[in-house]
Amino acid sequence: MKSVTLISIEIAMLILQFVSNSLLVVTHTTTNINTDEVALLSLKAHVTDTGNVISSHWSVSTPVCNWLGVTCKIRHGRVATLNLRNFGLVGTIPSHLGNLSFLEHLDLSNNTLHGNIPKELARLRRLNYLNLRFNYLDGDMPGWLGSLAKLRHLGLTSNKLSGSLPVELSNLTMLKAINLGNNLLKGNVPQQWGISFGNLKYLNIDDNKLTGQFPLPILNMSSLIFVSFTNNSLSGPFPLNICHSLPNLKGLYLSINNLNGRRPSSIKLCSKLQDLSISVNKLSGPIPGEIWNLTTLRTLYLGYNNLKAQLLYTHQNSKMKG
Ligand SMILES: *[C@@H]1O[C@H](CO)[C@@H](O)[C@H](O)[C@H]1NC(C)=O
Numbered sequence: 379m380k381s382v383t384l385i386s387i388e389i390a391m392l393i394l395q396f397v398s399n400s401l402l403v404v405t406h407t408t409t410n411i412n413t414d415e416v417a418l419l420s421l422k423a424h425v426t427d428t429g430n431v432i433s434s435h436w437s438v439s440t441p442v443c444n445w446l447g448v449t450c451k452i453r454h455g456r457v458a459t460l461n462l463r464n465f466g467l468v469g470t471i472p473s474h475l476g477n478l479s480f481l482e483h484l485d486l487s488n489n490t491l492h493g494n495i496p497k498e499l500a501r502l503r504r505l506n507y508l509n510l511r512f513n514y515l516d517g518d519m520p521g522w523l524g525s526l527a528k529l530r531h532l533g534l535t536s537n538k539l540s541g542s543l544p545v546e547l548s549n550l551t552m553l554k555a556i557n558l559g560n561n562l563l564k565g566n567v568p569q570q571w572g573i574s575f576g577n578l579k580y581l582n583i584d585d586n587k588l589t590g591q592f593p594l595p596i597l598n599m600s601s602l603i604f605v606s607f608t609n610n611s612l613s614g615p616f617p618l619n620i621c622h623s624l625p626n627l628k629g630l631y632l633s634i635n636n637l638n639g640r641r642p643s644s645i646k647l648c649s650k651l652q653d654l655s656i657s658v659n660k661l662s663g664p665i666p667g668e669i670w671n672l673t674t675l676r677t678l679y680l681g682y683n684n685l686k687a688q689l690l691y692t693h694q695n696s697k698m699k700g
Pocket residue numbers: 464465466488512
């Protein structure tokens with residue numbers, strides 16, 4: 379009798395536990411458009427907008443999906459795009475934005491936002507476009523960005539981000555563009571990036587404080603068409619085989635570094651090259667004659683090196699710059 383009671387108590391407890399677990403799951407997943415509204419009102423409370431756009435148009439008497447800069451998807455009725463580019467926002471990014479669980483496109487570029495990028499944004503699992511360019515965001519370059527598995531475009535240019543390039547970004551195998559120019563980033567490109575980024579077309583880390591050898595991992599990213607490391611402190615030899623590894627290159631910008639050795643000899647393999655900028659380095663040796671046979675070439679910056687320039691003729695398509 380006793381054991382039967384015990385068993386039924388156990389069963390009852392199991393059922394209770396099951397019910398409370400499912401309740402937990404339910405409360406965890408039932409975010410709705412009100413959650414989105416709370417998150418956006420939190421943003422409104424964290425900024426002043428010099429253009430009075432948010433303060434006058436984001437009102438609880440209007441449905442969230444009609445607010446300026448906000449777009450919802452008909453399918454789920456939730457906020458999918460937040461585009462507040464050039465809104466004159468002054469303030470910080472609230473962690474509540476991490477609750478916009480259906481967000482795919484976030485553009486807060488060209489405002490006056492400062493402080494950290496809140497780590498709660500790691501919860502935006504559907505995000506494929508993140509643009510926070512032209513702000514004053516600081517703190518270390520966040521490793522949690524590696525959780526945004528669908529990200530295709532990462533734009534953090536012209537902020538005050540410091541620290542090193544996070545290895546965790548190598549999780550983002552769908553990335554097409556990485557723009558991190560004009561920050562305070564140090565160190566070098568992690569080895570894992572080269573192995574992961576099979577779709578990367580644009581890699582721009584100019585105007586930072588990168589050091590070490592020319593970042594060899596990029597030679598594994600054969601999809602690259604635009605690479606810029608202008609104005610860093612990269613040293614060591616220029617990779618002579620770069621055109622062999624990156625045949626799709628249209629723009630290669632490596633000026634203002636400490637690269638030495640000879641300039642690329644197999645430049646004709648870069649048959650799509652339009653812009654080559656390698657001035658203000660320590661490169662030496664003659665300029666390869668074949669460079670003038672690149673009919674795609676538009677600009678060429680070679681100045682302030684130790685090149686023995688043999689400028690016998692200029693291609694009519696190329697424009698010389700010092
Ligand atoms: C940034 O916004 C200002 C106005 O707030 C505008 O004048 C400027 O052209 C914008 N810059 C970019 C790069 O969009």
